[in-house]
Amino acid sequence: MKIRETVRLDHPPETVWPWLVEPARLMRWNERLRRCLPEQPLVAGVRYSTEFGFAGKPATPFWLEVEERIESRRLVLRYRSGPGVTPPVEALERFELVEAGKGGCTLRHQVTIRAEGVPCWARMLIAVISRLGKPSGPHPLIALLAEERN
Incomplete structure (x- = not known):
């Protein structure tokens, strides 16, 4: 199952990058x-516990491990379910920052989830739940970057 989003940001990749690689900012x-x-x-x-x-x-x-990191351009993260999580779940999260002119960039974000032994109906439920609670309106990163600028 893949979940994708594309966000246009009015900031250069170098400004957005810390929001992808610093856990405190990423959690915001x-x-x-x-x-x-x-x-x-x-x-x-480094193996991160999340x-x-x-x-x-x-x-x-x-568990989180960095698969690929190209400064201010691409970040690929691999997640594996921790102890006691059944069935096992694995996810690959990819962030790409592409310069978009006028000092901005486009964030391409994709999450691919693989869950062995999970029936199709449950995967569809995961997809629906993953979209619940997403804020309507602008992506939260847009507001945080604007707040940081001021």
Whole structure:
């Protein structure tokens, strides 16, 4: 299952990049991410312990590893479900920043979720739940970047 979004931002990739790789900032715009340890920028070679919360449910543990990191351009993260999560879930999250002229950029964000042993109806439910609670209107990153600018 793939979930995609594209967001036009009025900031250059270098300004947006910290919001993708610094856990404290990432949690401010991705409200489903409840915890990310250690609290250091996301880099290859470090295994991060994370927790995600969905639709008011208790947080679910995931391990996070950086698959690819090209400064201010591309970040690819791999998530694997933590202890006690059945059936096992794996996700690949890809962020791409593309310069868009006039000092801005486009953020292309894609999440691919693989859950072995999960029936088709449950995957469809996951897709629906993942979209619930998304704010209507502008992407939260737009407001946070504008706030930081001021």
